[in-house]
Amino acid sequence: MVIGYAAIDQICDYYSNISNVPVKAQVQPGYLIDQLPREAPENGQQFDEIQRDFGKLILPGITHWQSPSFFAYFPSNSTFECMIADLLSSSVSNPGFNWICSPACTELEQVVVEWAARMLGLSKEFWGSSGIGGGVIMGSASDSAFTAAIAAREKALRRLSLEAGVQAGDNGQIEIPDEIRQEYGQKLVVYGSTQTHSLGAKAALMLGLPFRAIPVSIEDQYSLRGKDVREAIEKDKKAGLVPFLVYATVGTTSTGAVDRIAEIGQVLKDYPTTFLHVDAAWAGVAYALPQYRESLRLKEVNEYADSFCTNFHKWGLTTFDCSIFCVKNRKDLTQALDVTPPFLRSKEADAGTVIDYRNWQPSLGRRFRSIKLWFVLRSFGISGFQKHLERGIEHRQRLTEIVERSNKFEIVTTPNLSLLVFRLHLKDPKDNREVDDDKLNLLNQKLHQKLDSRYDIFLTQTVLHSKERNIFCIRLAMGGVNTTFEDVKRAWEIVELEGDTVLQEVDLV
Amino acid sequence: MVIGYAAIDQICDYYSNISNVPVKAQVQPGYLIDQLPREAPENGQQFDEIQRDFGKLILPGITHWQSPSFFAYFPSNSTFECMIADLLSSSVSNPGFNWICSPACTELEQVVVEWAARMLGLSKEFWGSSGIGGGVIMGSASDSAFTAAIAAREKALRRLSLEAGVQAGDNGQIEIPDEIRQEYGQKLVVYGSTQTHSLGAKAALMLGLPFRAIPVSIEDQYSLRGKDVREAIEKDKKAGLVPFLVYATVGTTSTGAVDRIAEIGQVLKDYPTTFLHVDAAWAGVAYALPQYRESLRLKEVNEYADSFCTNFHKWGLTTFDCSIFCVKNRKDLTQALDVTPPFLRSKEADAGTVIDYRNWQPSLGRRFRSIKLWFVLRSFGISGFQKHLERGIEHRQRLTEIVERSNKFEIVTTPNLSLLVFRLHLKDPKDNREVDDDKLNLLNQKLHQKLDSRYDIFLTQTVLHSKERNIFCIRLAMGGVNTTFEDVKRAWEIVELEGDTVLQEVDLV
Known part of the structure; x- marks a missing residue:
């Protein structure tokens, strides 16, 4: 029972601190393999030691999908109600x-x-x-x-x-x-x-x-x-x-x-x-x-x-x-x-x-997965579930307004729900003509590399293939359960900052 | 945090009482469907109420694979160490x-x-x-x-x-x-x-x-x-x-x-x-x-x-x-x-x-499944893991001796590890010749029906197809983490009891 309580405490600590840790794991390939023995121990170990190792060895190698600064792929929300449901499922x-x-x-x-x-x-x-x-x-x-x-x-x-x-x-x-x-x-x-x-x-x-x-x-x-x-x-x-x-x-x-x-x-x-x-x-x-x-x-x-x-x-x-x-x-x-x-x-x-x-x-x-959804739908109710979705969409709408005012970025497609797809975009200063896509793609790849080398934000790239042309762009997926609009704004500030750096570094035209 | 502690308590209660509840769910098809509303609630509900419903509605419909009297299929062991591992996995x-x-x-x-x-x-x-x-x-x-x-x-x-x-x-x-x-x-x-x-x-x-x-x-x-x-x-x-x-x-x-x-x-x-x-x-x-x-x-x-x-x-x-x-x-x-x-x-x-x-x-x-195995192998150690396996095999060996002494049952194949496969077997009292397989198969189907209609024990049947003939028999799979040899003996007493009933009811020869 004590180890159970300790695990609950550990999780509460994790969530109370999640805004303060970088969203992306700051580890190199092999970080964990190198720290663990090659073989299972011959004799059983104390459970509190094992449990401590979760914090010491595992958490540093976790990319925090529950972090408010996670905007990659799509959110993979976890809720405390659901963790309990999953625990009860494990118990039977x-x-x-x-x-x-x-x-x-x-x-x-x-x-x-x-x-x-x-x-x-x-x-x-x-x-x-x-x-x-x-x-x-x-x-x-x-x-x-x-x-x-x-x-x-x-x-x-x-x-x-x-x-x-x-x-x-x-x-x-x-x-x-x-x-x-x-x-x-x-x-x-x-x-x-x-x-x-x-x-x-x-x-x-x-x-x-x-x-x-x-x-x-x-x-x-x-x-x-x-x-x-x-x-x-x-x-x-x-x-x-x-x-x-x-x-x-x-x-x-x-x-x-x-x-x-x-x-x-x-x-x-x-x-x-x-x-x-x-x-x-x-x-x-x-x-x-x-x-x-x-x-x-x-x-x-x-x-x-x-x-x-x-x-x-x-x-x-x-x-x-x-x-x-x-x-x-x-x-x-x-x-x-x-x-x-x-x-x-x-x-x-x-x-x-x-x-x-x-x-x-x-x-x-x-x-026994249904217990998770049962706990979620009952504890949030349809109205709570809807409010959660609306919040993600509202974040995207507010961010859209900000990006639309930017003279460096463009929104690549009409945004849907809580997903915004954008790219750096510029005109040739000499003749004010649009810079061609190949150049823009290179520019945005550089931007993505910059963003990808940071640990305090996580966004993923995509390439849009179409009959007309291929466009490299960056996705910002909102809707994280712990994400506030302040977090979205902070993320966008980082994107703008890195965008400026890229524009200064590159002589495109 | 309180709901987390409550869940841990709930699980500890479940395990402290698991020997006293029938292994098989005593419910009829539709038992849960009929008790639940057709739609998710519009508004969120209190979590303690939801959590209570796990005990009130779900547990009665659980076949207790962790019960010491579970001998069906194969064991599907769960350990507290592993539940905690799974909980931590859910948390990230x-x-x-x-x-x-x-x-x-x-x-x-x-x-x-x-x-x-x-x-x-x-x-x-x-x-x-x-x-x-x-x-x-x-x-x-x-x-x-x-x-x-x-x-x-x-x-x-x-x-x-x-x-x-x-x-x-x-x-x-x-x-x-x-x-x-x-x-x-x-x-x-x-x-x-x-x-x-x-x-x-x-x-x-x-x-x-x-x-x-x-x-x-x-x-x-x-x-x-x-x-x-x-x-x-x-x-x-x-x-x-x-x-x-x-x-x-x-x-x-x-x-x-x-x-x-x-x-x-x-x-x-x-x-x-x-x-x-x-x-x-x-x-x-x-x-x-x-x-x-x-x-x-x-x-x-x-x-x-x-x-x-x-x-x-x-x-x-x-x-x-x-x-x-x-x-x-x-x-x-x-x-x-x-x-x-x-x-x-x-x-x-x-x-x-x-x-x-x-x-x-x-x-x-x-x-993130590996954390479960990590916790198990570390907390048990290889030696603890081995002891657990040996215990299941020993139970089977001791049960084998008992069945071998029985004049009503026979072991159908040389037992392997913790699995025993047996059937009711008898000789024709008139001429002491073996009763043929078709009759024995019917007899054992009846025995399985008897056993299957009980809730205090769970065994599964099988039909052994071979070049020679088809044999209907019953499997008793040991190795459950909460099963003692006393539980195995009690199970066998039930099998013997039901075997006697079948033999009394049926005029085979």
């Missing part, structure tokens, strides 16, 4: 693969995933209580996207089997014959845009299938258009290939772009072997704010998506990991993932009265 | 995909996975410090097996590319041409035995490739033999298929059987497109005991396996999840899984001085 540790493994794990997940789906305004088809669709908590948006890919592939192959005259069995299901797999298995193609998160290319890579990164344009603010999807699909079809999966994104990683879901969905109606997965890993939680539903195309998601994912472990106050993955037809998952040997059978599953989540995901074992 | 929550995300996460994982590999006696080739091989912590043995499958597929296709005359690029790597994927992608076959865990069939299912469950025999104690692997491979080769992956098991789920690794490895030398993954999910931690290394074929694993997995979250005192996955060549993973968009680049990774674990696994984000 179990692999949760079947209902009977711990009924509470399965049922709480069913309930809170539906809470989330309702809060976000997802249509009833995605709710577990529909009895047809439903949701599950995954470890990451990659897991969700990959699971969607497997479901999509099997669904496409079943469709092709049906077209080839294969009849459904007594259970109403179509077994995919070997010949269909042989014929079409390697002809399937995944689509996304050049702005799709690498999870798309990785899912395709894991399935051994090609991923088409369809170009987008600056004119469309980096969002994927239906006509470009059609063009890519048609090209593949002419080559004898079969489209089976499109990843559309609501809130891309680079700029927060929102793909044209309705356009894409309409196009896909012409290709019945296709499945539409909407990856809203970061932005999806913002559906909790009704005023953003239209710009984030919620109605289109509800109409056209087969599956949907958003990560509550990013902006959504829930300690990593908690990726919500919802499907309109749960059989898309179970028909692709159910393998039941005798030792995993249970009378409840045999009776069909319960969900065994192992058949909704790639892995067998799974953590 | 981050998705850990890159070194720079938190250097401590990556480096501690490198260190403790090597501690584990050394403690288990895995050869240097599997150690990260070799610079060539190394290990990573996965969420489950299914994740490890599936990752091995992707690595194996890409390796086989590279090999086939090489054979087709494709040259390595400037980086020394072979890019697999589309034509090779088209030609061979759907001809690849995965092998295991009928005793391989369902993770094998599931990995194959996810890749859309066939899984051959090679029959084993009672004579070989359910272990997979080299000659049977060769026969299966030859049959497929004749049909134009390509063997690429064999799952061998050290300690099968049903009976703890150990496949003939050396025989299989020797056979696979004749098939250079093959990859050998050894799944020792449960039994692998027992390599920490030198006296069991020979019977568990450690030397053979070291000689022949390309990859190896064992779960410290089963018998290994580490709160779920902590699956150790080691490979002899880390490039098998990175060449199959590396996708690096601009926004994931970092100067340290570009310099090649650090590991980015996202390229060793399917997902991008990952939990």
Whole structure:
């Protein structure tokens, strides 16, 4: 009990001091490896010594994602409520693969995933209580996207089997014959845009299938258009290939772009072997704010998506990991993932009265993650959750005003929610003409290097590929649970300072 | 701080009382769904109320894997040290995909996975410090097996590319041409035995490739033999298929059987497109005991396996999840899984001085799991870890003596480590001849139903498929961290009692 209290104290100390420590770990590669013995100790050690080493050895090598000065990637909020939830989950540790493994794990997940789906305004088809669709908590948006890919592939192959005259069995299901797999298995193609998160290319890579990164344009603010999807699909079809999966994104990683879901969905109606997965890993939680539903195309998601994912472990106050993955037809998952040997059978599953989540995901074992989301949604309430999101958006809006007044920086794309993407920008003093992108890209790479060599701030870079040109720029992702607008302003002052240094050092024109 | 202390108290209370509560949740499907509101609350609720609901609503629906009377599946030990480790991990929550995300996460994982590999006696080739091989912590043995499958597929296709005359690029790597994927992608076959865990069939299912469950025999104690692997491979080769992956098991789920690794490895030398993954999910931690290394074929694993997995979250005192996955060549993973968009680049990774674990696994984000194993190995020490394992084995040995003296029960296979597999057995009173297996199977199904309808004990069933016949039996898996031999004896008394009831009820002969 004493060591438990001590850990709680340690965490409280950590958070009370988090504004004062540099956000980025000030260590060199190998810092920890060099400090630890090569082998586990022969005899047990005192726990207080081990616990002290967490502060002495581990914390210096932590990049503080909970720091108010963390603006890299996307926030990965952790809250004290959630840590306690996770602790309670550890205390009843179990692999949760079947209902009977711990009924509470399965049922709480069913309930809170539906809470989330309702809060976000997802249509009833995605709710577990529909009895047809439903949701599950995954470890990451990659897991969700990959699971969607497997479901999509099997669904496409079943469709092709049906077209080839294969009849459904007594259970109403179509077994995919070997010949269909042989014929079409390697002809399937995944689509996304050049702005799709690498999870798309990785899912395709894991399935051994090609991923088409369809170009987008600056004119469309980096969002994927239906006509470009059609063009890519048609090209593949002419080559004898079969489209089976499109990843559309609501809130891309680079700029927060929102793909044209309705356009894409309409196009896909012409290709019945296709499945539409909407990856809203970061932005999806913002559906909790009704005023953003239209710009984030919620109605289109509800109409056209087969599956949907958003990560509550990013902006959504829930300690990593908690990726919500919802499907309109749960059989898309179970028909692709159910393998039941005798030792995993249970009378409840045999009776069909319960969900065994192992058949909704790639892995067998799974953590009791729903308790985290339960604690978060109850302790914040929908209104508290919304206030948290609004705060991040307000920070971005206020920062936008500041950047717009700057004569050195420009905002690269219309900002979405709490993400601002900017770059140093200047005109040639001789003729007041725009400096070309290659030069600006070099300039901004230098700026990023400057920022990246600092430990008191953490921002990440991106390169925006488009039909028109490639732009190197810097992202400032707000929405951290401990971040105030003062922190945002301080970050921007650093960016301006480093920007000035770069401009002084470089003779661009 | 107060809510943190309260959670610690709550956990201490839970453990001090765990012997007194039934191991199995006494709830019916829907018990929790029916008690919870359909939607998240609009306003935040008091935390103490939420925390109380954990005890009131969740605990009654928990199957207590930490109960001393849990003998189902395999143990999934949790220790207080580990819970604290997990809590500290939550406190610095981050998705850990890159070194720079938190250097401590990556480096501690490198260190403790090597501690584990050394403690288990895995050869240097599997150690990260070799610079060539190394290990990573996965969420489950299914994740490890599936990752091995992707690595194996890409390796086989590279090999086939090489054979087709494709040259390595400037980086020394072979890019697999589309034509090779088209030609061979759907001809690849995965092998295991009928005793391989369902993770094998599931990995194959996810890749859309066939899984051959090679029959084993009672004579070989359910272990997979080299000659049977060769026969299966030859049959497929004749049909134009390509063997690429064999799952061998050290300690099968049903009976703890150990496949003939050396025989299989020797056979696979004749098939250079093959990859050998050894799944020792449960039994692998027992390599920490030198006296069991020979019977568990450690030397053979070291000689022949390309990859190896064992779960410290089963018998290994580490709160779920902590699956150790080691490979002899880390490039098998990175060449199959590396996708690096601009926004994931970092100067340290570009310099090649650090590991980015996202390229060793399917997902991008990952939990800081290594801290759990670090706390366990330090607080128990190797000697404490060994004592814990020995205790489980000793319980099994003592129970074996009891069962051997029974005239109603028989031990079905030579027991391995802490697992005992038994069944009711009887002779026909008329002629003293053995009752046939069909009847015995029915009898034991009835026994299992009796046991399964009780809440004070939890055992799981299995069906042993073999060349000779199918046997329904019951598993009693010891090794729970809170289980004493008194608990084992009490469990056996219940089994005997229910066995008597079944024998009285049934007129078998």
